[in-house]
Amino acid sequence: MIARESTIVATSGGHRAGRRTSVLFDALVHHAVELSGAHGRRPRVMYVGTAVGDAEHFTFRMTEAARVAGFDLTPLQLFPMPNLDDIEGAVLDQDVVWVMGGSVANLLAVWRVHGLDRVLRRAWESGVVLSGVSAGSLCWFQGGTTDSFGPELRPLTDALGFLPYGNGVHYDSDPGRRPLVHRMVADGTLPVTHCTDDGVGLVYRGTQLVEAVSELPGKGAYIVTRDGDSVVEERVEPRLLPGPM
Template identity: 30%
Template sequence: MTMKKRTLSLNFQRCIPLFLVVFFTFVTINPVVGQDLRSKANPEQTIFVWGSDINKKFIQYVVDLTNKPDPRICFLPTASADSKESIEYWESICKNLSIDPYICKVWVSSKTDTIPFEDILLSMDAIVVGGGNTLNMMAIWKAQAIDKILQKALKKGIILAGGSAGSICWFENGVSDSRPVDISIVDGLGFLPYSNCPHYEEKERKELFHRKILNKEIKAGYACDDLSGLLFKNGKFVEAVSKNELNNSYYITSKRGKLEIEKLQSEFLVNKDALSKSDYEVIEINKGITECLSENQNDITKAFVSFIKRVTKEDKLNEVLNSTRIMDILVYDHSLAAVINKREYDFYCVSLFYKHDNVWHSAGEDIGDTPVEAEISFRERAKMHMTRLNEKYQ
């Protein structure tokens, strides 16, 4: 090496420490760039699970987790043996969601023009696993090395999700009906270091889960009723969500020989374009119609009672009046009202009324399984109802 080349080499080596100082200083004082670089090197590992098979509200939650306008989301129906019914249901859900949907079938022949599982799954923003036979699904995944692909996906930052069998699979183990006759504990992939029990409202599953934890045969774990879900990030519980107040999630452990069951506070799932709580007034009633008739009524209550009398046969009127209970009245923009009421068959109606010429007119009904679902139905559809009714009366 000549003296000139040696000088250049030494100068370059002296510059390296200076360059590193400048680089790390820039990253430190510029948190946006620093955070971006760190997130790419060590992406967040996200898993979302719920208690039953796939449904639209939970898939929308997965879409929101991606923070992308049209995320690539792949449905993995292995647990149902790639059944036509589960695939058709997935396709029906996707029609009304802003996603780029895919399906990864594993019941394939190498003679067909199939794309390798890894190429499909590792190109996604999220992967959703459907319900079915957990035990069979795990065996197939291991035979096809899909378990290893899913681990790569998680480390890459691809969101993993699913309900029922699609919930158990991410945990160390969980309560499953995969074997004949009796429910049992089935091993999962162990991405989450806990046990799991979907369909927790079912007595047999709940009792087995409690017994196994109490006897320390399985680790402490998380349970979900059918319409509730849990979000985990980097292996830690972050948030519980639910479609209504009757479905909840729980953390269950054993301490000093006693079972401890913690009910987790849930956020209710509501569409992004729904009314916020501050957009409408809530008038609490919680009285039967007959009780309301004996008191001074507001105009909306009077309109509701008139509506009930008009749509009920005369020989059934007393029965309906005695069995109907007004829970709350919701008023939006002073011209759209929803009377949430409980009817004789224990379902909740959202009876809509529109104010025109200073008179409340009946404007149709929606149904909710619970008071919360009834209110959510109103919040999600109020703007649509207002547009329709304004066009009708103007």
């Protein structure tokens, strides 16, 4: 059983340190799985690590996190070549696609070369929950702020555009993100922009934002809207998710 509606969970979180493993899936990943409607069997989750160059140690950590969580994990790797014969079939067979953070600019370029952008749109339209952290959040929007090109944050405006908004990640932990988002919205580089503090996720049904959720207390989500030559920032209080068992 998959989600009845096209669903995206865009986050600045989803991972936490484990006691016996390096990484565990935190409440945001578990919430994406819950939204998929996968019940009565092990959820099928695809891990996409393109933004970190399909680094093997990240894939290993995600595999261990999935084992602990009780998920069946399928890594999709594109370096040095795709590791799956039928990428589209494998993606469409998932309950959730979880995209790792890293370089969103490199992620977009590699996905487009392999046609994964089109596959993911078909998956989204079919009800597979698309989700991810940082670059794995930005990719679903019109664009946002990125350090893909170097330590100085720069605009990115050619993301996949499944969602008709800008996106600001790590809004509370990277001091350069908020002012750059404000400038980009004020000058029209970005449309209305949805932003997340670390540990916060945004849930979309179709292209409609339906809820902000958090795995950490005291965190916020934000909607930044153009107002003449300036912006208005509205804080959205997330619902605190229960911690995973």
